[in-house]
Amino acid sequence: MKGITLVFALIFSVVINAQDIRPVFEQDGDVLKATYFHDNGVVSQEGHFLQGKLHGEWKMFNEDGKKIAMGEYTQGKKTGKWFFWDAKKLKEVDFLDGKIANVTQWNGVGELAIHKQ
Numbered sequence: 001m002k003g004i005t006l007v008f009a010l011i012f013s014v015v016i017n018a019q020d021i022r023p024v025f026e027q028d029g030d031v032l033k034a035t036y037f038h039d040n041g042v043v044s045q046e047g048h049f050l051q052g053k054l055h056g057e058w059k060m061f062n063e064d065g066k067k068i069a070m071g072e073y074t075q076g077k078k079t080g081k082w083f084f085w086d087a088k089k090l091k092e093v094d095f096l097d098g099k100i101a102n103v104t105q106w107n108g109v110g111e112l113a114i115h116k117q
């Protein structure tokens with residue numbers, strides 16, 4: 001019984017520690033570089049803050065470390081071109097003043113659809 005309790009306590013502590021992965025913040029001049037992690041330790045997001053707002057390039061990754069999104073923030077608002085990947089297609093989204101202005105969807109062959117706001 002004592003051995004089973006010890007094994008359970010060990011497994012429980014590993015599970016608790018695996019879920020306690022905290023973000024890492026590093027000052028880089030005027031901006032604060034941020035790195036967030038999935039529960040498995042793989043980077044989930046990385047980017048910068050300027051005066052407490054998302055600013056500059058941000059990248060997002062799935063739990064296997066594959067890039068799933070990338071784009072720019074300007075003082076907390078999405079700006080310019082953003083790219084969103086999934087297994088079969090790529091979405092290219094243009095942002096203007098923090099709002100979607102245009103969406104283009106691509107597959108491996110070429111353009112699938114364009115949606116303008």
